[in-house]
Amino acid sequence: MQEQPAKAVPEITKKDLRAVTLRWLFFNTSAFNWERMQHIAFAWSLLPVLKKLYPGREELGAALKRHMVFFNTEMTIGSPIIGAIAAIERQKAAGEEIADETINAIKSGLMGPFAAIGDSLWASAVNAILLSFAMSMALQGNILGPVIYAIAWIALTWYMMSTGINLGYRLGVDVLDSEFLTPQTIERVTRSLNILGLVVVGALSATFVSLSTPIQWTLQQKATTLQSILDGMMPKFLPLLWVGLVWYLHQFRNWSIMKLLGFTIVVGFVGSLLKIF
Known part of the structure; x- marks a missing residue:
């Protein structure tokens, strides 16, 4: 990436990142398909930032087209990817020579590791633990079981997504250098979380089946x-x-x-x- 004379671009505010988080929370699998999976949801979620960075119709169209490629990751733990790409898009809008292929290569390099950790931690462990409390209450005839689950899931997911997107935006391209994303760390964390998920699922099976x-x-x-x-x-x-x-x-x-x-x-x-x- 070669540096060019910087152009004046709007600052991405916390309000903008909240709008991105809100869209990603509710639309992360909208228009999901087996060819490109979450590509439309990613572009739609990033749209508040792209509109601010690229006020021109042609520039905005090119930015959206740039993100209409294959993308798939775990929605919650993988949220820093959106923040990091928002920061990189701001660098590009400011005049830095960042090729479209580079941006997509960064997305491709991040989505796998985040998916491995997210699927093990969020889908297998956190969701199962929340469901265990909700199902226990529901089996006792307490209508608050599903209500508490829905509220707790949305609140916890919102917090994790908001934190992840803001963290990704602060790090930008430096997120690639994070020690947390080294192959050795990912393997250890994934193995540990898989064991935790199996323990949780085993306990739930013995309790509720x-x-x-x-x-x-x-x-x-x-x-x-x-x-x-x-x-x-x-x-x-x-x-x-x-x-x-x-x-x-x-x-x-x-x-x-x-x-x-x-x-x-x-x-x-x-x-x-x-x-x-």
Whole structure:
């Protein structure tokens, strides 16, 4: 990137970054598609900054076109990417020679590491923990369960996104040099978070997945139940088998969530009629 005589460009304010955060919070997967994934959402979220930096119609159109390329990352932990690109766009608007390919290369270089950490931390751990509280309240008939989950999720996500976008804007292109994004750090953090996510999911499965069998038989005038044998082998053995089956069908057979839900309902209904479950 070669420096050119600086042009006067508007300052990007906290209000502008709040507008970007608000758009990214609610529209991060809008117009999502399998060809370019979050490209439209990224450009739309960055639009308040781009409009300020490029008041001309042609310049604004070129800036939007620049961001209509493939982009996909975890929405919350990956939010610093948007802030960093906003800072780089301001440098470009000020006259620095920054090629479009350079900007897209920065996005491509950042979205993978942030996605690896974000998927492990946010999707697997934080969401699961919040859901555990909400489901526990809902199962007790407390209507505040889903309400508290929605409020807590939005508040926490807003805080993380706002912090990330502002941090990314302050760092700009220097975010690439962060020690947090080294391959060794990402591998260690991702491994640790995956373990945490598995522990959380295991605890949730044991707590909220209920499956037992009433099958019994009499031998030498003594009734024996299959459930007691399974409990002696391993408590919650049937829920573990069911969670393993659902995971297998989703991971290796590409069953959708709706298909798995329907399959669960059918198995439960038929098992109840046959007095198997």
